[in-house]
Amino acid sequence: QVQLVESGGGLVQAGGSLRLSCANSGRPFSMYGWFRQTTGKDREFVAGISWSSGSTNYRNSVKGRFTISRDNAKNGVWLQMDSLKPEDTSIYYCAARSDSSSTFDYWGQGTQVTVSS
Numbered sequence: 293q294v295q296l297v298e299s300g301g302g303l304v305q306a307g308g309s310l311r312l313s314c315a316n317s318g319r320p321f322s323m324y325g326w327f328r329q330t331t332g333k334d335r336e337f338v339a340g341i342s343w344s345s346g347s348t349n350y351r352n353s354v355k356g357r358f359t360i361s362r363d364n365a366k367n368g369v370w371l372q373m374d375s376l377k378p379e380d381t382s383i384y385y386c387a388a389r390s391d392s393s394s395t396f397d398y399w400g401q402g403t404q405v406t407v408s409s
Contacts, residue, residue: 294318294398296368296386301403308407309374314386314400316367321388324369325396326360328382328405338384341369354380376407 300312314324320343329335339350339360348360359372369386383404387396 296388296398296400298384298386298400298403301384301405303406303408304376306376306378306407306409308376309372310376310405312371312373312384312386312403312405313363313366314368314370315363316388318367320367321398322391323389323396324360324362325387325389326369326371327385327387327396328380329385329402330382335385339371373405376405378407378409381405381407 295317297315298312300310302310304310322343323340325340326338327335328338337351338354339358341348341360343362350358357375361370363370383402385402386400388398389396
């Protein structure tokens with residue numbers, strides 16, 4: 293059974309950095325994404341990466357501050373978050389989808405990121 297496990301969340305001051313990890317217990321998926329959700333708000337896309345090409349895309353508010361990359365050792369992905377802002381506070385989820393799917397079908401349990409002002 294495939295499992296995605298996130299780690300690396302925590303409490304950081306504004307302007308600081310965190311790196312989130314998403315480890316995959318199975319074979320690499322074709323696409324990975326990071327999402328976040330705050331209580332009372334809809335889940336939002338943060339960043340995505342194609343496993344084969346390495347091409348990436350980001351939501352506008354994190355461009356230039358966040359970087360998604362592959363973790364070949366764990367068949368998963370990283371999310372490097374720099375210049376963090378209080379509005380980045382959220383639970384961050386890793387997700388993945390296979391070639392045969394158009395939706396993210398596999399999700400991790402989430403990791404809390406809190407940015408203090």
